[in-house]
Amino acid sequence: MRIAVVGASGRVGREVVDVLKNQGHEVVGITRSAGVDVYTGQGLAQALAEVRVVVDAVNAPTTETAAVTDFFRTVAQNVQRESAAAGAQRIVLLSIIGIDSFTAGHYAGKLAQEEAYRQGPVPVRILRAAQFHEFTEMMLDWTTHGDTASVPEYRTQLVAASTVAEQLAELAVEESGAELFEIAGPQELNLAAATARLAARRGSPARVQEILDTDDPNHELQADGALLPGPAAILAGPTFDEWLDQHYPIQR
Template sequence: MRIAVAGATGMVGHQLVQVLEAGGHETVAMSRSRGVDVVSGQGLATALTGAECIVDVLNAGTIDQAAATRFFTTAARNLHEAGDRAGVRRMVVLSILGVDRFTAGYLAAKADHEQAALSGPVPVHVLRAAQFHEFAAQNLEWGRQGEVAYVPWMRVQPVAAEEVARALADLASGPDPAAPISEIAGPREEELVDMATRLAARRGDPVRVEGIEDPADSNRDLVKAGALLPGPDAIIAGPTFDEWLAAT
């Protein structure tokens, strides 16, 4: 099966390509570095020739809501238009758990991404994933200021990016899913600050991790209430964060 991956050089994208090729599929790795621009549409027609499925694991590269929304909705429209012309029969889109509950910020942009994807002519399945185990390392670096790393308090049920890649590969190459949206998360709820602290200790990093909370953040109460946690029907995929950490 020929499967095109939009965002193939990202954290999930490059692992997805490996999983698909290990399963005997032909992949088309789409990224700007390979001459394919999903926003301008450059290279899309050629890349999608003969493709049966598109997997969208794109990252907007910004947390600004307006800019991210423009990126995601434009990309979704272009992928649908080019995919429909090429005869693509299915699109799988990676999203984030709970985005339909948010009205501000990057998560709201992802909600608009979902709607744009689900509204196009090519049949779409959305996989909403929990934050990745790798998210702890990203926040540790994003919040680092000298000897302190400021990490937001956040209830999550993290999952390994590799497991998300496997789930996406199954959705892309398997039978038609019964529902348009599914969820995937790890086995155990965690607190992001605790994850970052344990990661720093594992690495021997002397940075002091401090939890922060932005009182102006309109999403704060939703996150506290567990909006980023999975529902009862979610796919639960190991390893736990501690098991993943021990293996890194």
């Protein structure tokens, strides 16, 4: 099957490409480096020629609410239009668990993306995922100043990016299925505590503190568990500890 992956060079997209290729599918990687700009639409029609399924795992270059909402909505509209013109059978979208109540930032943008895809002619399957294990790495990169990382209060059920990629690939090749799925890891975690375990494996920073970031309009929802999976979610490993052991083994 000829399958296009939007955001094929990203954290999840590149793993989706690998899974699909290993299954014998013909994969079209849609990236700016390949000459395709999904926001402007440049090169998109040519890239989607004869494609049967499109997987959208693209990320946004900003988290500012108006800009990220415009980006994701525009991408969805462009991909829907050109997928329909190419005769694609379905689109599979990677989104985020629990975003329905969010009105700001990246989460609001993803919600707008979902809505724009649903308004188009090509059927859409949406995989809402929990934050990735790798999100703890991003937290350290974003919030470390000196010897301290300041991580916002946040309840989550972290899942491996590779596990999400495998599920996206499965949804891409299945001929029928539900419109909306959730996937998360097997255990609830406090983000600051998980990030502290990563910092201990890395050897820095020396301290990880949990903060209440009242400047973030999403802080109450994150702290109250809005981003936790529902009862029907797919729960899949590895656990966070297993992921740590794989990527940051303890030196003996």
